[in-house]
Amino acid sequence: MNHEQGEAPVDRAARASGWRARLDVELDRFVADGLRRSTEESADTHELWQQLGRTGRGGEKLRSTLLFAAYECCGGDDDEVVARVGAAVELLHTALVIHDDVIDRDVVRRGSANVSGVFADTARVRGAREEGAVTLGVAAGILAGDLALARAIHLVALCGADAATTRALLALVEDAVRVSAAGELDDVAAGVCRATAPTLEQVLAIAEQKTAWYSFRFPLQAGAVLAGAPGATVDQLAEVGRLAGIGFQLADDLRGVFGDESDTGKSALSDLREGKFTALIAHARTTAVWNKIAPHIGDASLEARAAETVRELLQCCGSRRFVEGLAEHHLTRAEETAERIGLDPALLTELTRHSRRIMRSTAA
Template sequence: MSARPASTTDNRHVAEPTRPHAAPITLADVDERLQQGLDASLRQAAQVDDRFVQLWQALRSGIGGGKRVRPALLIDTFTALGGPEKHREACIEAAAALEMLHAAFLLHDDLIDGDLLRRGRPNAIAEFSARGNAHSAGAGSSWGLAAGTLGGDLLLSSAIRRLAGVRVEDRLRDQLLDEFDETIHLSAAGELADVTQSLISDASQSTGRLSAADAGVSPLEPTRSTVQQTARPQSRSTVPAQTSSVPPLADEALCQIEQTLELKTARYSFVAPVRIGAMLAGADARQISNLSDMARHAGIAFQLTDDLIGVFGDADVTGKSTKVDLQRGTRTALIAVAQHTAVWAELETMIGDPTLDDARAARARDLLNACGARAAVELRARDHLRLSRSLLEDESLPPRLRDCMQAHLDAIAGRQR
């Protein structure tokens, strides 16, 4: 995630409280609550040993920074729906819990991908790998893996405990915990699907064909929401039409990627924040359903745009090289489409090559343009945003909320490339 939401900053938010005397909730409130929890964990770790303190220090460093997209969405939803003052503290705690969940997922994701950097800094895995190597040659890898696994588990446990401690009615707390549990469940399924698709892709690059069955996605319903299949009634929202500029198999592959993005990231980064914010505000079932669908499409659009930025973005703006995804062979939406086009025979010689230089990377981008992959992904991102905006027109949603969510969608549409 690389874009700050338009409607929330560190010390203010756009959606003003409906009650004139209610104190506004800010991202600074969430950061303060996070630090209080981390300080408590450090004190607890100090009662064990220095190594455990070092692990929590590394975890605290990893939580610092970031754009706080999830807390912003939760707070803005709660505020724009006129959330009651009695749930103000619960809103802050829930936002902090979501950010801690995000940190846990990032660390486990780094562990799976073998990444040692996060936001340009060494993560907990890298820090403990270095300590292990300093202690004994060759020990760093095992120590780093242990730190990443245990650290992610600790953050996950802390996130759940924080949400379980919110002071709300018992029934509402149960609903929040059910939402959190489902979010974790589906995000894990998305991570597994992502890894599976990458492995199947590696094994089948010579043919350019990905088995949907092997990837765990039904080819019979490529555009139906996986989340809806597993946990939600059929949505009233529609899905983007087939992208006519690419072959049918490429369009099917793109649908599979979208389903994985929905599960792995959109569910916890967009859907869960607005649902939890709406629950705390006392929204009705129709409002929550509309917000869920809106957020689902917004999250997919955000991640598709992320794939585009990763290859065609401006490194001076994003701070990330546009060769990284190509060098690593990341099976982004762009690659999923290109695998089923005539350029793949040449393109696959460049994808996954860690020595890829600027000239060959430029050639790869030219091929992704020529085969229609870039246009297809851009079209799908725009379509998901269009669907997201249309869902905000439902009469059950108050104008204040529509304006607030439109600001978030505008931020996605206007992300720097």
């Protein structure tokens, strides 16, 4: 499965750079086409495309990097085709992120107003009442996500692969969206239906559905399918992606509570205020201090001082340490599984370095 051993590292780096450049061209073309067409529609539509373009820019492009790495490991050599599928992977991520912000009622992303936040602020400037401003923000977020999702499917359908490969890729896209939707719904239900709190096992299942499937499993499998890898290899990569994705989500849950706002670009209060039922909370429910933590979880008026008390309790009762260990366990198993099936070490690095960096950034 490994790529040719004789290829010089500089060539691999140059090829990766070429993929990224082609991917950026596809993403820029998508936004440029939308902006051009929107000039015949309305100022709000034009602004929607501008905000959609801003949302998709930047970031480390983790998902397309995993796609490229799996494609190369499995011997793929069509740079144009994989770049189009890579752009589709990133647009799927953009769509789900925007929709997730709408569901969570977040109006900030990476430290500045997101699509919903920008349109809600615009409505207020125009004199809209608060309810109307929120409604416009929600509508803009839903529509922007829909546009990105439609283009992602379009790119896969016309990526240039043969018919059988294209059908297999479209099936992976459909599965990723279907499973992510199920995980998102279960996650919201866990947050609002407090009387039926999920177990740790259920929380991990939600993490697999909501994050691991589309962010790790899907791009790894898509890269292998696009390269013509055997079905057994595609299945093995699914397990690697599942383990790495759960580890990533656990690390991200830690960041949501213990992370530095200047690094995360997100309020350190939002997860606690929204009552997100993460592994941290699932574990804390089993400890003697839960009765002190419980009143603050889901408290929309939670202030910084009370949040700090919650963090101290989560640390003292061992919940933080438990989740750190659980995340490390999943990441290590992902690496071991990948090594066992002969994946390139470079791919292992991409699978785990982001999650471990998140955990280091939350260290006390």
